[in-house]
Amino acid sequence: MSETENKPVDFIRNIINEDLASGKHAGVVTRFPPEPNGYLHIGHAKSLCLNFGISEEYEGAVCNLRFDDTNPEKEDVEYIDAIKADVSWLGFSWNGEPRYASDYFEALYAYAVELVKMGKAYVDSLSAEEIREHRGTLTEAGKNSPYRDRSVEENLALLEGMKRGDYEEGTHILRAKIDMASPNMNMRDPAIYRIRKAEHHRTGEAWCIYPMYDFTHCLSDAMEGITHSLCTLEFADHRPLYDWVLETLKTPCHPQQIEFSRLNLSYTVLSKRKLLQLVDQGHVSGWDDPRMPTISGIRRRGYTPEALRNFCRRIGISKKESRIDYTILEDCVREDLNEKAPRVMGVLAPLKVTVTNYPEELVEEMDAMNHPQKPEMGTRKVPFCRELYIEQSDFMEEPPKKFFRLGPGREVRLRSAYYLTCTDVVKNEAGEVVELLCTYDPESKGGSTPDGRKVKGTIHWVSARHAVNAEVRVYDRLFKVENPEKEGDSFLDNLNPESLTVLTDCKVEPGVVKNDNGAFFQFERTGYFNLDPVDSTPEKPVFNRTATLRDAWAKMNK
Template structure:
């Protein structure tokens, strides 16, 4: 992204909140981020996290809750709870003392369900899930009343309490709201509020065998916590009438307002949990934290800085209409942040050995290199230099084209922070592959300038052979070859047909400068002329470090568009 990015004006949600404070409707703003602990968060969730916690940081007084809507024990695990907490903290947000679980309110939610039954607004239904689905109707046809819809409240109360006591098997009965089977909104056609599920819960254990549905739990939890603005993505717009119906028909302590915004759809990836699970289970990626995945654990492992994610979410803003965001914008903010913070080092990814024949055997020296050319405050480091070094194989050509300004037979180049060298001889192995270059150096050119004023056009990076750190480097790229793989597969194909076969290239025999032996997991570096990298905290070993490429130095896909 070469053009400067202009900040956006206040979005419609912030305008609503500003007006609510000015009118005295609220004297404190309360938002919440309410994930279900049934998987890992992805980049789309980052937008919601930044919005909800961002609003709490912008308005005074205000706060944001982290609440886990843990109403389905068949899919939820403590592992996901802890992973989500780690992701939110990594993004730079803190919920303080306001950590909640929907399961904290199970007893109160149950009492509210009985309240609806007693007031003729809910009933126990004996239809199976398939029968309920068949009687629900369509967008053009009304639904059919359940034969149990007029069941007396006293009978429904008795059956509901027996459901809680565990008398009935899974699927035998449900509790439904009595609203309107002819409603144009299918969500109001007597939705299920409770189902029987003899399954242990990750927090309440075997205490419950009936569990409230998400659509029933969510507004109650919001109201119990004093949430003022319940912000959710557009797919919940059709659920808002049910949200409001529950709020109006229960004696809740407050009445939150649900507001929908467009979710984040990012190019060259998918953010559907179901599709991401397919990629994991079918071996297209190495797991939920694979650095090609759009999960927050994946992009954290890849080396995306949290500040870049926050800047990206701020830039795309909050809208009412769905759109596909160009992934280049995210990559722009990653590069912008890493350009400011990453220490510069030298790494040779495809090493070619160079012997400097006139450099004294057994001699070595340490040369000074800046950690960041534009930031003297980041200090400097020492680079060992000796008779044998490695350069990038791509920095040498035996028969160079006209505009190739790097090393070639008889040609002189500058070694970064070191000397001029000239290629005198090319050594090949039995297969004809170049195995070594023999060069000479000019000792008067230390620092990259010749006293006689001669110029060279090429500067290349290098590492000393005897001190180089051997490492594996993983070059990550976009996961799909199509910007919108789901749309590309709409004609009857499979979105997985567009997985990029070059999304991961492993280079097992790289040579890096020795300072990287002290690298910490997640620490960011710019390998000069190569890109931005970080140490992989999962697969690295002291004897075998692994570095992941976070981003190239520039958008390598721009020329393909």
């Protein structure tokens, strides 16, 4: 971030500033520690922009990318690759090579043995149900396990047997020995190791016991020299355990855990479990479905990394939980695309127009600006001929007073071309309008006439002879209510059945499909679109509607 840009200001950065000023830390080391059990979503983007953003703002600061791969049954290399791609797409670079909690399995086990030797951990042989019964409630203290007072020697022997694979899953767990009467449920002898006889994506079958998150995370932070461990508010009740582990083991580095509010976005769910359910049950086409709030989904939809980073800056960092309106994200996308998206013409619901007084074989190339406010983006050639397509909505047989588009006897301006007047209407047997017969003014090329007459309406068009057939996918919100997870509802009951509309007979300028997949455009008067990076081909272009124009979105909500 340059010195001329406004740096974010929030309570976390204030803490960092104070720590640096006091000499508590000579530099700043943060980390981004996702679990590789799903794709990143827009909530992770907030944490990404915070942790990596801080590493960009402070001289000498770095941010580690660390995968919390301690649950082999749910992890996959596909997720790891997707996460790395998402971080890079957002424009961030991690410190050195990606790190993995599995890098520290030997060290973590040694720490567990040390706790046992200190009398601060024990092997419990209660069943999972019995452990829950002993745990107590928020108003009642828990009860000590009958195995809590096993000797150090017995605990070490059982732990070694767990590591060798002598016992079945669920027969034993290793628990920290803290306080079963603690008002904080996380401090009631939490589990720190459990048996899992599953192959790990990196260590294979070398381990059949795996450390729990609360034990792994704080020690991984300490081993990496993290100065500020930033996490969302649900981990605030876990902070006493984070500190207990590090203080009890007297680790040379003790990172400071600081919590901030997670991102809650209207009309979405941001639970990996629920997103996986949407994918597995076929409610969406995959993790990268453009309706999904995953980073890969919104990237495929045509959102830009600049828009997403600006959105994260705009919503800011605080400790107060709130639900952010989806329109704020859409506004950030429109603001960015308005500046950089070249303008083109595409007709989503085509209505044929025959210009009866235009020579049948003549083809002209019209000069059209690529951006009306940015002449440096240049112009393009758009073919014009006798047969055209316009939008069906740009014609009304009996137009009301304030309808300034085409109607019988009415004149409009064709964008970057000529004035056009409707002289006749052709209908099919069902009485539907299928074609307009029109005349053009040869002296109005470029949008003006010698007599200086003006028309109020300007519409877009494409040449029927040169237009490319395209599929357009029009996306709406995946859920029809602001909070799909409100109490008493199944979030699946709130799915929007109209979240995707596929238009198969759209017409676009021929030059548009020559761009690379993923390229974005503004279809004039319609919205922002991109060439789908997965399904689009030159032979069959597929466009995703990234966002509506402001006025179009307002009309949709009336």
